[in-house]
Amino acid sequence: MSRVYNFSAGPSMLPESVLREAQASLPDYQGLGFGVMEMSHRSKPFQDIVQRAEASLRSLMNISDAYAVLFVQGGASTQFAAVPLNLMNGSQSADYIDTGSFAGKAAAEAKKYGTVNVVASSKADHYTHLPVITPDLFHADADYVHITTNNTIYGTQYTTLPDTGKVPLVADMSSNILGKEYDVDQFGLIYAGAQKNIGPAGVTVVIVRKDLLGKAQAICPTMLDYAVQAKDGSLYNTPCCWSIYVAGLVFDWLLAFGGVKAIQQQNEAKAKAVYDYLDNSKLFRGVAAKADRSIMNATFVLTKDELTDEFVKFALSRGLANLKGHRSVGGIRASMYNALPLEGAQALVACMKEFEASHA
């Protein structure tokens, strides 16, 4: 096997030690004679897997008992409906900040279940920066305020959270959960599809303040009702067992790495290496506003646009895969999630340098 540095935006690179353990246990978990994909979700071994995964995630993010931690299905796109179905229960209105394609989709979906106020947007500027947020933008009677902490397609991220006062802050954290430290207590609800920093696609993490539970709209599908999932410890029905198992291995790998603070430092070092090169290059130019740059997804273009495909191929020939930008932005996107080591980012910089030297 020859592994590459995989810059895929998601599903994305997993730590090699995690893959090795998952691979070894696949046909026979702990000598049971069958694997994790073949065991009842009600069995003791699987209950242990779920409980351990939850405990590890609580430890990594310092999640208090005031919050429920759920492993559900359907990705962030299902949460776009689940959030309003569960939380639009007071004024039946919510404030949304529009910072990208997925933030926009979240707002559009919520309109099915109540009033949506898009209080700030950077759409007119093609989402290359985050909009300026002041507390007066928010409605005091809103059921919640929704943000997207990292915008995968455009390469922007929140470092300072908006002050929403007593209104619960809800975050789609799909693309930077566990990649940088956030204080969970500042949120009413956090949700994240697994396939960037958590594990394989198929499982979605929801972290929700318990006092927000139990007030879902009557039309909320049972499977989307957080109170039901919390009561049954994410085992109301058969969950995505394998993805939960692998996510648990990733959590343990991250704990051994030193936790979120340690990986954030590495992520910042990776991002700095790439952005420093971009800021001094004549051929490559960053897309996102400097102040809002994501440490997970670096978006950039070639000043000679016609060289984009050639660069992608050049990089692949050097073992750097999946660098093509999202179709709506073009150019290059280097997604550098937790599992990408520092050497991966350094190899990318070396590759850009080599390419630029030969295409001056």
Place this chain on the structure above:
Amino acid sequence: MSRVYNFSAGPSMLPESVLREAQASLPDYQGLGFGVMEMSHRSKPFQDIVQRAEASLRSLMNISDAYAVLFVQGGASTQFAAVPLNLMNGSQSADYIDTGSFAGKAAAEAKKYGTVNVVASSKADHYTHLPVITPDLFHADADYVHITTNNTIYGTQYTTLPDTGKVPLVADMSSNILGKEYDVDQFGLIYAGAQKNIGPAGVTVVIVRKDLLGKAQAICPTMLDYAVQAKDGSLYNTPCCWSIYVAGLVFDWLLAFGGVKAIQQQNEAKAKAVYDYLDNSKLFRGVAAKADRSIMNATFVLTKDELTDEFVKFALSRGLANLKGHRSVGGIRASMYNALPLEGAQALVACMKEFEASHA
């Protein structure tokens, strides 16, 4: 590794050749340098995986172009809501046949979205048989009739489908899809969680007649709208990639086995071996009515109830795992899905014989 005969009701046994292939490709799929869990769902290799899985399933079940085939998330329990949200669009009423715990849950969930008529039920008899169905039970203006083709907990199955006239027949086929032949053209919609005969939990198959699409209720979450999933070829958002991949391997294994007709013959032989023994045993006694017996799940009790746990342990010591019955029925349940070979059922019979001889 020492594999056992795994009688788990689900998630359940997978074919060993499938496990071997999944294991080998896990860290590096086809020399790409990364695995299926680490590739974009928009990439060519993954598009090929999805399209091949769909083509194989269409071939196995002889599904015509009049039907869409979807790979979605959330299990059958999510379909309990998705079905009425998509199909309760005429009289906003539907007929349900109550043949078990999950059939009952499906009916209860549908009540959120319209009128539910439970037209037949065997609940009073603890679901040990299927209710008698006559065409006059159904409402001509119902949007659909819902059945559960195999009842995992109670060990019953439909061999003859009810005649619903022009009203679309909707089936939860989670626990016997691909285990026996059904004529897809007799259904408006079939759905099935993967974790019995299809593959790992996390993916749900929906087979739906295309003329039923596009009329979802306004409150239907986008992710539950079959028309959206059909338009995007199950790739509206990131699907449960790994489970779809393994399901595709299972489909190919089943095609190589000879298809559904061939596996049904084996399943019938497995069931016959067990039921024949039960019908001649003094210690073991079948639970389900003979006419309605499932070929997937054989439920039985010991006439000396106090020996139940001892038998479960006895069987495990002989490499036969997960035979304990569902908590609501008790006794023993031998789930004999497609991946369990004939030798597994024969080993179970030999084990029962040995146990009975020593506990006469």
